[in-house]
Amino acid sequence: MTVSTLPRRLAVVVVVAVIVAFLSIKLGAFRDYQIAEIAYEVTAVAGLTVLTGLSGQISLGHGAFMAIGGYATALVLMHLNWPFIVALVIAAAVTAVAGGVVGVAAARLRGPYLAGATLMLGVALPAVAYAFPATFGGDQGLDVVFTVPSFLGVNFPLTRWQAWVGTAVTLVTLLLLANLCYSRIGRNWRAVRDDDVAAALDGINVAVARIRAFVVSATCAGIAGSLLAVITALVAPGAFTLTLSIALLTAAVIGGLGSLPGALWGSLLIILVPTYATDVASSHGLSSSVGSNIPIAAYGVVLILVMLAFPQGIQGGVRRLIALFGGPLAREREHIATPEHSEKEGSS
């Protein structure tokens, strides 16, 4: 099992990379930007889906971790002028520390209390930027300079480079996450999620497992925030509102909690549906008061439909379809969320 898993995942990564590279050349500049947007969204949602789906903790404040990653990147690029990859690593490290601090508090809290505490973090943290305008630029935020490297030539479109960087970082993050989820650490998370008393009896340190999940999840959000900074060329408190945190959780649930492919489906949905619905609404010449509300209504309808049809999220639906038509193929599929799968894995 372990022998075949890594090469298979690497193959998936390469295939996705090739598809994105092809699409980014074939499609226009705005689609490239959307690919980059989806990339950072997937990274953040993947982190959250691991936290909530695998370790059973909730966070309504992941936007705050993205803010930490974004600001760290902006400050490093601005003051130290180091390459982006270094800024990215620093941003990830800073957010990991922040995630650890929050995780220590979170390990003591359950359900609504944890939701409340993380909610407070999500609301309060971006306001720090207002308190120290000299460092964080206040409402205006900090500009982030991100350019195409010279070896690609002057005519290489910036958005394509952003799509490439975003996709590369996201794929590496997902690969590491997938390996982590299948490792002992991931199994411990599932054990803690399903029954923390039983897990403790089995010798798992419940608090450490929970804090670890928070650190990993926050790091992903920090990486996502770092990508967001270089993709939108700006970090400002207005970009990290509660709406963002809620959207991340929505994407995680809609895609299928605990599932990394689900993170992709969820992100695709929340980024593409509003744009598509807006295009449809405006091309049918609807009045602006109707047209502007259609994307929101469509978004709501899609959320309801997905939850009705696939209570396990989109990835849950995909799995069911594969199980219906694919038979034995389904067993080969990578699903890390469902408890029954981990049993299968144990037996194989």
Place this chain on the structure above:
Amino acid sequence: MSRPHRFRLTAAVAVATAAAFTLAACSSSPGSSSASGTSTGSSTAPLTASAPGITASTILIGSHQPLTGPAAPGYDEIAPASTAYFDWVNAHGGVYGRKIIYKYLNDAYDPTTTASVVRQLVLQDNVYAIFNGLGTPTHLAVVSFLNSEKVPDVFVASGCDCWDNPTQDPETFGWQLDYIREGKILGQYVAEHFKGKKIGFFYQDDEFGMDGVKGLEDEIPASQVVAKESYVDTNVNVAPQVAKLRAAGAQVVVSFSIPAFTALLKLTSLKLGFNPQLVVSDVGSDPITLSGLLESFAKSAGATVNGNQLTQGIITDGYLPSLSASDSWYVLFKKIHDLYDAKEPLDGNFFYGMAVAYTFVQAMLKAGRNPTRADLVNAINGGLPQGPMLAPFAYSASDHDGVTGARIGVIQNGVIVEQGPVLVTDATATGAITDYTGTEQQAPASGVPSP
């Protein structure tokens, strides 16, 4: 000098097929007999696709607007109003024969969405310019992108002083009265009319509120200010702030707030038995929007109030023509309103959308017959006539602020009654506030500015 041009322009409207030619003839100023060198100067040059978003028959411009969400009430009327004005211009010969197509997308006042929709407009739809993008935090998210792409970013719908940064952001231009100037003008009025009274500030905790307070503090003696309370626009409970203003004994409260929070300030004050003289910034004081919000907020709390009664006596300021039937701009804007946008209320937001669209048409006419993007920026840098505004624009190569002054007004029976002369000033702490001595312009009979 502009009068004969306007007659020729009216004639052009009558002869629809010849419109392009006649309009072009108008465009060549008396001194430009040698203008055949460049395509923009030539009066008969064929219309070409001279820039992204410009074809021989159309000009495509884009914008981001809050059509849903907390900032939508009132502000969602602005872009349809601009569209109505462009429809009127398009029906009357267009800009050198080209029709303006105005595509505005909803960003729900969320900066991340703004970043996305503006890239859609620029990278996918290839708009010629971004026009009247609404909101300070939202538009800040795209300023550096638009400037790096060299897309004209004209007449931002926000009074933040941040749009006036010509060295770093040469493509970006403000339009409405900036909040520092507005704070100074309101502050001077308060200092003169409420000598010795205790004054409190209530303001939004961002550039908007802080710029306003900066202007107020330039004029109001610090000894008179007893409390400064800010709110964040995501928290609708302003009772703590109002209680502090009340405890400090404020007799006058100057408020830099959006309409919803002006209404909350008023209702919360009422609940606490606190009744100071309110002085409210232009963006938060449109009487029609305000009275509607007051009534609907009170209704959702189980009370009935008369909106117009509650707005009675609020002191504010305005830089747009008044909503009075004797004003030539009112007559023009009402005509266009009834023709193209009759379902929306004829209020301050409608006027705003009309006036900013009028300014844009003026700028496009000045940019020339086959303009590049740089031509539009250069045209505005060369200054624009004030059109419907009460005071002149500041535009120059070194100043990208918009209108430079306003007139104090008092809300009476749901309309703003203007008080005293138009006051103009600059955005510096020491710059004097003076009476504007020039005359306001009259609306052109055709409803379309002359080139």
